[in-house]
Amino acid sequence: MNYYVNTQPQDNGDHEVHKSTCMHLPDVSHRRYLGNFATDQEALREARKYYLRADGCFYCCPKIHLH
Numbered sequence: 001m002n003y004y005v006n007t008q009p010q011d012n013g014d015h016e017v018h019k020s021t022c023m024h025l026p027d028v029s030h031r032r033y034l035g036n037f038a039t040d041q042e043a044l045r046e047a048r049k050y051y052l053r054a055d056g057c058f059y060c061c062p063k064i065h066l067h
């Protein structure tokens with residue numbers, strides 16, 4: 001599965017991680033490609049290399065949605 005992270009933080013400061021199939025995937029100008037991962041946890045680890053505050057999308061990555 002391909003994952004992306006939103007380059008723009010939410011109101012609470014978190015950058016959301018999304019699967020490429022998510023209907024809430026941010027606009028192409030507001031997302032960074034993270035890579036192809038087998039699990040949400042691996043994608044989150046990658047996202048945290050770019051953003052200290054990264055969090056899974058409530059809809060597509062509930063397992064890593066913490067805030």
Ligand SMILES: [Zn+2]
Nearest residue numbers: 018022057060
């Ligand atoms: Zn999503």
